[in-house]
Amino acid sequence: MQRIIDSILKKKDVLVFLILLLFSLYLIIDSNYFHKSKILKLSNNIVNDILKEYSSINEYIKLKEYNTTLTKENIKLKNELQKFKLKKTDSTFLKQEFIYTDAKVISNNISLLKNYLVINKGSKDGIIKEMGVTSSKGIIGIVNEVSENYSSVMSLLNINSKINGKIKRTSHFGSIEWEGLDKEILLLKDIPKTAKIRVGDSIVSGGMSAIFPENIKIGLVSKIEYNKNLDNYLRLEIMPHNDMSSIRDVYLILSVFKTEINQLKEKVNE
């Protein structure tokens, strides 16, 4: 017995290493598969508070730029409202399907393979999981975790993200993914080779899920590749409208019928 203890004590640095390694692996697996780990949530909030202060300082530098984009968007929305008023549609027709809220990005990352944004609103402000996130230029991502004051958003630049999209002109559906190496190239998968697509076609959200409304801009087709393999699908490269490295103001979208749609889906699956 004494010998065993002695030999263990001799290698005590290996032991410390293994214990710490196991602990960090536990953290990794925990964050990959289980979503609510309490230790991390707490520490997460402390760092987020620091980052929030930092981003508020940083805001002043780009204030002018943000102002012009917001004014542009305002003008666009006012024009649309005018057109709408002219049509004089029957008001009973109009039922609000999606509710918008605003938020600010406090930390953003694009250099990893699984990138997340953190925004300054959480469950206290009515944010729930799987809300869609867009900016004035187009889709940014989907909310994947919510704490009391903050929530994290899985950005388009995440190798796990899959967002339903379609080509506006031809209405072909596919899923939008990221390859992991270039922030200006997204892929639209599952488009058959028979589809007649041109470079410059605009890609919008498909509206097949309860996350995003239909026809929210995503990007433009930048390259079409016909690979000679046996599979019948095109490789479409998309250039997103958003510059993912500089995002500040975002909108969160909540579908009113989300629970209803989800219940229906569950019933079908049963």
Place this chain on the structure above:
Amino acid sequence: MNNLYFSIITRFILLVLIQGFVFSKFDLFGIYDPYICLVFILIFPIKINRIIFLLTSFAFGITLDLFTNSYGINAAACLSIAFIRPYILNFVFGSFFDPRGVKMIKHYLADSSIYQKIIYLFIMIFLHHLLIFSLEAFSLNHLTLIFTKTINTSILSFIFCSTFIYLFIQNEK
């Protein structure tokens, strides 16, 4: 000795802040961020107890993780390269290496040939990045992606780290 611990603590804080606020937002060539924080482990004094070294590196990694919302990934990578550092020092510097730590790490870097310096820095940085990206992807479907990303980021980190270390050694007496 007190002076040594003091300088370690200063480096810890400084490098975490630099990495978290400046270098994580660098986005060179689109999506590459150099990991300058590795300087902390690369020039950690040798004469300090190995267990303390492991614990400090682990704490360092966890602190970095908090900034990038990637729990445990940086911790595991920093811890692992801290653990294998003596073996790499032994491998690269050979007879020059003495584990009792009478010589300081800057002597290694100052008195060795340029190839030894480059190999030491590059092996450490490459292993760290390989661990980071493979733990992050966490699946075998992205092998080519992991390697491309590791090599590209390693080259960038190598350039930044070696410049940083060069400046450190010049200024430290």
